[in-house]
Amino acid sequence: MSASSAKIVVESLSVQYPDGTESLRNISLAIPANQITVLFGPAGGGKSTLLRAFNRLNDLTDNVRMTGRILLDGADVRALDPVTLRRRVGMVFAQPVPLPMSIRQNVWYGLELAGERDTRRKDAALEKSLRQAALWEEVHDRLNASAFTLSGGQQQRLCLARVLALEPEVVLLDEPASGLDPISTAKVEESLQAIKQDYTIVIVPHSVQQGARIADMAAFFLQGELVEYGPGRDIFVTPHNKRTEDYVTGRFG
């Protein structure tokens, strides 16, 4: 992989939480543009911390200590305005959190924060992003209903649409399917495959199987350490590292 195709470059990143626990230890990796990169491994490995470092959501937690650098298109994310950064790097969380407003307002929300007032443009983005998230057919006739009337799976796809409406460059997904039924999961995965030519996608999957299904690139994290990183086919089928192999084949989990 050439350096020019890397969307995000992580250089010697270490993250420490205020209680002294180390969440990430000296991580370096390059995440390619327009591909799906999977971060996987047992719980507590530092995957979510790394995601939240990409859009500086760790800033909301007091006293997280970070050393090393994260470059987005070559620029240090800590030198960027966090509000602008988060528009460029969108995030879908493990638990779907619809805002307490209508389906339409949920998708409009980010656009309105950014100053968009034109209803036609907002509605165009609404339909486009709901289609991308495979939700349009199910909700187009009740866009003004409360987002809480949707099922859990629909709520999660709404959260994806809400992010896509902002047309970010990077979409981060933190176990987006953890609470979803298999059909909703399949729909989310299909959506990701369909949109990846326009976006750089980084996902923490909720299972090794899901990771293997969608990974272009895959990184295996164990207790804050990046054990192995490479093309998904290599990592999930012919891993080089014994620990990766043990985890992928289900010897520990």
Add this chain to the structure above:
Amino acid sequence: MSRQLTQRLVFTLIGLATAMTALPIVLVVGYIAVTGLPAISAEFLADMPREGMRAGGIWPAIVGTLYLTLGTGLIAVPLGIAAAIYLAEYAKDNAFTRAIRIAIINLAGIPSVVYGLFGLGLFVLFLQFGTSILAGCLTLSIMTLPVIISTAEEALRAVPQSFRVVSVSLGGTKWQTIRRVVLPQALPGILTGVILGLNRAAGETAPILFTAAAFFLPRLPASVFDATMALPYHLFVISTQVPGMPLKIQFGTALVLLAFVLSMNVFATIIRSRARARRQW
């Protein structure tokens, strides 16, 4: 004694205790209503007092209490909500904010007559506002602020943190997040606190005793620098200072004050329960 019997006995006692706490409220309201109701008439509500306040109406006291309550709201509500937003959303947990919190808690515990004396010293004498609606509203505001601040802060904190994280992750600034998500969700709780605070302002006598209240005025106040009659002080005056006062006028006045305060309470309860029914998180 069997366990079942013990249980029945305990529940009976607890039930009785509950009934005993409710009883005084029923008795007070009932007694005041029965004794005061004969006094209530259009003349009583809308006329000036006559014959040394032994006849006529209590219109200037009603108007005065409305002015004092509204004026207190104009001062205390924006200040209180601003302080609550600062404490709940912006303030870091450090010595400074802990000191502010302790100050607010202690402010709530100060006897109201002390507020009255403080208002007399600061607003009436030092700032030379005189015995006036302005001085009374400022004094009542200081007394009301702790109630508004602590209920509003609690309402803001009750809004799930996940809403804030989501809003920020969608490119929201902290202030956009507060204004568009947190405040609307906390509003019913904030309103409840505002009404309860103003309720207290409407019913207190001591804080306006030295700062705003007049024994008797032949006309309505014309500006915020005029003194005013007010229901709680008027009730105090006609109950203790005027000999030969008809009982029904005293209880009629008490009934009007009670109705004023209780209706605000009912209003707050309705807001709260309607918001709770609508809430989806």
